[in-house]
Amino acid sequence: MGLNDIETSTEPRDVVRRQYLASAAGNLEALRATLAPDVEWTEMEGFPLAGTYRTPEGVTSNVMERLGADWTGWTAHDDTYVVEGENVVVLARYTAVNKATGKPIDVRVAHHFTVRGGLIVRFEQFVDTALVRDAMA
Template sequence: MTGPSDFATSPAPADVVRRQYIASADGDLEALRATLAPDVEWTEMAGFPLAGTYRTPEGVTSAVMERLAEEWDGWAAHDDTYVVDGENVVVLARYTATNKATGKDIDVRVAHHFTVRGGLIVRFEQFVDTAKVREAMED
């Protein structure tokens, strides 16, 4: 485990993933991109409004984070449990937000699988109850 002084630069997979969540929560897309490998593959689950696989740090933030901010107020991923196996980090979390079009809230459980190599996230896969998210988007 790393101490507070070296967390910001630690290449440990769980630390890299945690920095990604902190950057996302702060809306700091530059810091978020700094956690992603140039050839990152970021997959949003089939059935999720932003379903697909995105590549490059800029591609991920423009296609996912920026679009979430356009469509949802207060979108947040609350990470609570980390399971680490070498370069694999599985995070159990929940999403909370309010859909801008409908005013409906979500509070759904989610699992994220990250692969971290050389201090950067090279792969991400989302698992979420997509029906709950879509329900909040329907009038």
């Protein structure tokens, strides 16, 4: 499948992949385009941005823009996809350097997406929050 197919596909895996590509490129408009208007995006308790955010604008302003403000080169590397129907689980890792401390992270994560009608309707993050907090201290 070529990149153009991924850009238009409504298959759950492709929608999620578009979200990672947009995030890595810093293209928040393209990222918002992968999210349903009533999206529920949950950052894990203990994570610096813990909470559930709604609306595409709410997600990008409360998560991606804040990560960009606090970290240099924040990237979610999407390594492995497990797809079952509308559920997409991605085994990934975060890499970045904290701007305040200069400390790097390289931490494994799991992301669970629910995709309906070609849009992400739910997201839940699983991460070793202590490793992220340690880099901030």
